[in-house]
Amino acid sequence: NVSQNAPDTEIPSTTKVIMVASGKGGVGKSSITVNLAAGLASRGFTVGVIDADIWGFSVPRMLGLDDHLESKDKKIVPVEREVGDGLLKVVSMGFLVDKEESALMWRGLMLNRAVQHFLQDVAWGEMDYLVIDMPPGTGDVQMGLAKMLPRAEMIIVTTPAKVAQKVAVRVANMGRNNYLRIVGVIENMSAFVTPDGERYEVFGSGGGAELAAEVGVPLLGRVPIEAAVASGGDDGEPAILNAGGPDGGPA
Amino acid sequence: NVSQNAPDTEIPSTTKVIMVASGKGGVGKSSITVNLAAGLASRGFTVGVIDADIWGFSVPRMLGLDDHLESKDKKIVPVEREVGDGLLKVVSMGFLVDKEESALMWRGLMLNRAVQHFLQDVAWGEMDYLVIDMPPGTGDVQMGLAKMLPRAEMIIVTTPAKVAQKVAVRVANMGRNNYLRIVGVIENMSAFVTPDGERYEVFGSGGGAELAAEVGVPLLGRVPIEAAVASGGDDGEPAILNAGGPDGGPA
Ligand SMILES: Nc1ncnc2c1ncn2[C@@H]1O[C@H](COP(=O)(O)OP(=O)(O)O)[C@@H](O)[C@H]1O
Numbered sequence: 459n460v461s462q463n464a465p466d467t468e469i470p471s472t473t474k475v476i477m478v479a480s481g482k483g484g485v486g487k488s489s490i491t492v493n494l495a496a497g498l499a500s501r502g503f504t505v506g507v508i509d510a511d512i513w514g515f516s517v518p519r520m521l522g523l524d525d526h527l528e529s530k531d532k533k534i535v536p537v538e539r540e541v542g543d544g545l546l547k548v549v550s551m552g553f554l555v556d557k558e559e560s561a562l563m564w565r566g567l568m569l570n571r572a573v574q575h576f577l578q579d580v581a582w583g584e585m586d587y588l589v590i591d592m593p594p595g596t597g598d599v600q601m602g603l604a605k606m607l608p609r610a611e612m613i614i615v616t617t618p619a620k621v622a623q624k625v626a627v628r629v630a631n632m633g634r635n636n637y638l639r640i641v642g643v644i645e646n647m648s649a650f651v652t653p654d655g656e657r658y659e660v661f662g663s664g665g666g667a668e669l670a671a672e673v674g675v676p677l678l679g680r681v682p683i684e685a686a687v688a689s690g691g692d693d694g695e696p697a698i699l700n701a702g703g704p705d706g707g708p709a
Numbered sequence: 710n711v712s713q714n715a716p717d718t719e720i721p722s723t724t725k726v727i728m729v730a731s732g733k734g735g736v737g738k739s740s741i742t743v744n745l746a747a748g749l750a751s752r753g754f755t756v757g758v759i760d761a762d763i764w765g766f767s768v769p770r771m772l773g774l775d776d777h778l779e780s781k782d783k784k785i786v787p788v789e790r791e792v793g794d795g796l797l798k799v800v801s802m803g804f805l806v807d808k809e810e811s812a813l814m815w816r817g818l819m820l821n822r823a824v825q826h827f828l829q830d831v832a833w834g835e836m837d838y839l840v841i842d843m844p845p846g847t848g849d850v851q852m853g854l855a856k857m858l859p860r861a862e863m864i865i866v867t868t869p870a871k872v873a874q875k876v877a878v879r880v881a882n883m884g885r886n887n888y889l890r891i892v893g894v895i896e897n898m899s900a901f902v903t904p905d906g907e908r909y910e911v912f913g914s915g916g917g918a919e920l921a922a923e924v925g926v927p928l929l930g931r932v933p934i935e936a937a938v939a940s941g942g943d944d945g946e947p948a949i950l951n952a953g954g955p956d957g958g959p960a
């Protein structure tokens with residue numbers, strides 16, 4: 459039984475764990491992560507967020523947080539943000555690493571230890587969902603998380619472009635090799651639609667459907683290029699909170 | 710004298726080495742790399758390309774190459790492609806790593822050794838330019854390359870979005886700490902312009918100028934979102950060869 463081998467974590471057994479993964483960087487994985495988490499919180503849920511994208515640091519900015527992590531009783535306390543009736547609880551390497559020298563020290567085994575800390579040494583408390591922003595691709599951090607969270611489900615984010623697909627398939631294979639269920643694929647930046655309704659497929663087309671077919675999972679949705687998503691990310695106010703939002707809803 | 714400490718490589722001392730770097734993935738670094746290299750080759754130059762983005766594998770696809778690397782007299786022979794009067798010579802991890810198991814084995818020290826191989830064990834021959842597609846961000850591979858190529862110059866690619874900038878500044882600092890000259894910043898995907906000339910700044914605006922100002926280098930150019938760039942990448946035919954091309958020309 460795989461779950462008996464997973465080291466204990468502070469994550470409640472009833473928490474639904476969703477890993478947001480991608481083959482390459484820049485497909486919108488962090489954007490999808492924060493909009494999914496904020497969207498769930500806006501419905502009243504308590505949603506944890508782990509920014510495991512050690513070099514990325516996007517998640518704190520995209521949620522309007524630049525706090526430092528506190529510790530209490532030897533546990534790290536997540537940074538909280540209320541969203542409607544719900545709550546976000548966030549940990550990110552971005553909270554710990556604000557000096558360049560220390561950034562460069564976080565390598566190899568230290569990265570794995572850091573991510574392990576986020577699972578074992580954070581006072582998560584009650585959580586309905588835990589959404590994890592994975593580093594792009596496959597590597598030690600991703601493999602470590604997959605092994606430590608055998609109940610997690612994975613969403614893979616890609617773009618319509620074919621260059622994004624090859625490594626995305628490997629990520630799905632890595633997930634499956636660790637007994638994770640791949641919920642589906644989200645195709646992000648699927649097209650740009652002008653206010654008059656003209657549609658331009660600037661990054662190509664069909665990449666999401668092709669990846670979903672190759673992996674044998676549903677295409678959960680196609681999110682268009684929307685200036686609101688990018689500006690929401692830069693301003694720390696996820697687009698999903700201001701409009702119908704780009705994300706169709708939790709899987 | 711730093712250059713006396715750099716281990717010997719097969720790169721001729723007269724070759725102009727250009728590192729194309731970025732803070733995060735997906736800003737178009739590989740696209741800029743292949744269009745810069747192909748653009749130079751189309752003017753008659755002999756241009757080497759190293760795809761050091763170990764997990765990226767974009768460069769071979771974007772140049773229409775899916776060969777395997779040959780070896781001759783104990784040296785790796787680059788894959789060649791004629792471009793007009795010039796020539797591209799390409800090595801990429803994508804040529805070596807086509808099985809998932811072996812992809813996962815290329816970690817840590819092995820990545821550094823692989824990149825070192827590309828400098829020391831490749832029969833490069835004569836080359837006017839060597840363009841290197843760096844992994845995004847700062848890390849062992851990037852630091853190793855900077856130390857081994859002290860004469861290299863660096864171009865940093867970013868997007869208009871602010872979330873892309875923080876790590877891009879660290880990349881510039883890493884370059885400077887290794888005595889590399891930062892030539893400038895290219896802002897990619899600066900806006901989408903419809904055939905009627907309507908301009909939409911879908912990823913925000915000003916990120917390139919801000920990064921250039923913060924690093925104290927010129928903004929070399931702003932490349933708009935052009936479907937031709939993405940489809941050229943997917944089809945293996947860099948956009949610069951078919952149009953005026955998006956890139957203003959070599960720095
Ligand atoms: N649907 C979208 N429309 C417009 N911009 C987007 C969209 N999705 C992501 N972006 C922007 O694209 C950039 C890359 O997204 P990000 O989520 O950081 O990618 P990743 O986590 O895969 O590296 C960011 O500037 C982000 O705001």
Ligand SMILES: Nc1ncnc2c1ncn2[C@@H]1O[C@H](COP(=O)(O)OP(=O)(O)O)[C@@H](O)[C@H]1O
Nearest residue numbers: 619734735736737738739740934935938939942
């Ligand atoms: N100026 C551009 N216009 C349209 N698409 C672009 C442009 N630059 C890059 N792309 C596309 O965006 C995606 C990411 O680009 P890529 O060069 O792979 O980024 P990186 O090397 O930074 O990860 C690719 O599908 C590429 O074809």
